[in-house]
Amino acid sequence: MSRIHWEDFETGEVIDLGEYEVTREEILEFARKYDPQPFHTDEESAGDSIYGGLIASGWHTCAMMMRLLCDAVLLEAESMGSPGVEKIRWLKPVRPGDTLRGRMTVVETRPSRSKPDRGLIRSHWAVLNQEDELVMTMEGMGMYRRRDSASS
Amino acid sequence: MSRIHWEDFETGEVIDLGEYEVTREEILEFARKYDPQPFHTDEESAGDSIYGGLIASGWHTCAMMMRLLCDAVLLEAESMGSPGVEKIRWLKPVRPGDTLRGRMTVVETRPSRSKPDRGLIRSHWAVLNQEDELVMTMEGMGMYRRRDSASS
Numbered sequence: 001m002s003r004i005h006w007e008d009f010e011t012g013e014v015i016d017l018g019e020y021e022v023t024r025e026e027i028l029e030f031a032r033k034y035d036p037q038p039f040h041t042d043e044e045s046a047g048d049s050i051y052g053g054l055i056a057s058g059w060h061t062c063a064m065m066m067r068l069l070c071d072a073v074l075l076e077a078e079s080m081g082s083p084g085v086e087k088i089r090w091l092k093p094v095r096p097g098d099t100l101r102g103r104m105t106v107v108e109t110r111p112s113r114s115k116p117d118r119g120l121i122r123s124h125w126a127v128l129n130q131e132d133e134l135v136m137t138m139e140g141m142g143m144y145r146r147r148d149s150a151s152s
Numbered sequence: 153m154s155r156i157h158w159e160d161f162e163t164g165e166v167i168d169l170g171e172y173e174v175t176r177e178e179i180l181e182f183a184r185k186y187d188p189q190p191f192h193t194d195e196e197s198a199g200d201s202i203y204g205g206l207i208a209s210g211w212h213t214c215a216m217m218m219r220l221l222c223d224a225v226l227l228e229a230e231s232m233g234s235p236g237v238e239k240i241r242w243l244k245p246v247r248p249g250d251t252l253r254g255r256m257t258v259v260e261t262r263p264s265r266s267k268p269d270r271g272l273i274r275s276h277w278a279v280l281n282q283e284d285e286l287v288m289t290m291e292g293m294g295m296y297r298r299r300d301s302a303s304s
Contacts, residue, residue, distance in 0.1 A: 033219070035219070036222055063182075087236070088237045090234060090236055
């Protein structure tokens with residue numbers, strides 16, 4: 001099967017990124033390493049917080065979303081990384097036992113102005129939970145090799 | 153020592169967030185779990201990529217920055233989480249052996265419009281490497297309890 005290049009994305013296209021099961025153990029492991037605020041690392045403190053129980057770090061939700069994007073798109077694509085993302089919104093807490101679902105909508109495709117071997121894809125990412133509630137949204141920028149570039 | 157509340161932040165204030173040593177092992181561990189693109193997980197593929205060697209996932213850089221923010225500020229503060237962040241820019245690759253340094257500049261402080269127990273802090277985050285090159289910037293929003301709120 002041919003690998004995904006920049007030309008293969010179409011504005012308006014919606015890509016289902018699959019599901020991710022969120023476990024208590026993984027919430028704790030990520031948070032102890034990178035975001036040890038009590039509502040991410042301690043069941044009891046979390047229960048007394050405004051969140052009423054343990055919740056995942058927002059950065060952990062980004063990381064889980066990234067894994068979905070890798071498995072659904074990037075590992076089959078001529079991805080060249082990303083210059084950045086915009087407008088991350090953590091809309092609802094992510095809790096142990098949640099099943100997250102990712103969805104990417106292509107918003108814009110354009111060739112790179114400075115580098116003829118690649119193009120840019122701007123996309124809207126949505127993460128929903130098992131109740132179909134949006135838990136996170138953001139806008140991502142991705143660089144992909146062009147099929148007609150010399151080195152592809 | 154009194155804990156940090158919303159009132160303790162001042163517009164224009166610059167907070168040094170300390171340093172983080174980036175190891176090859178940690179780059180690989182994070183990437184295998186959350187961002188298994190070859191330039192994050194495989195030394196040889198990474199050498200052949202546009203990056204010329206192994207680089208950390210941008211999300212890993214966010215996570216390391218978050219750890220610095222926790223240790224320098226959040227764990228001493230009445231933090232109530234974050235509604236989101238803006239304008240993440242991955243400006244330079246982060247490589248094994250780099251020493252990252254974080255810096256937070258307070259851009260705006262305002263009381264919450266809907267919740268009288270908290271206020272918002274908008275801040276600019278910068279991450280530099282040992283060559284004093286900016287490797288990442290972003291704008292963060294944080295919610296903090298107000299000192300004069302009933303439940304503090």
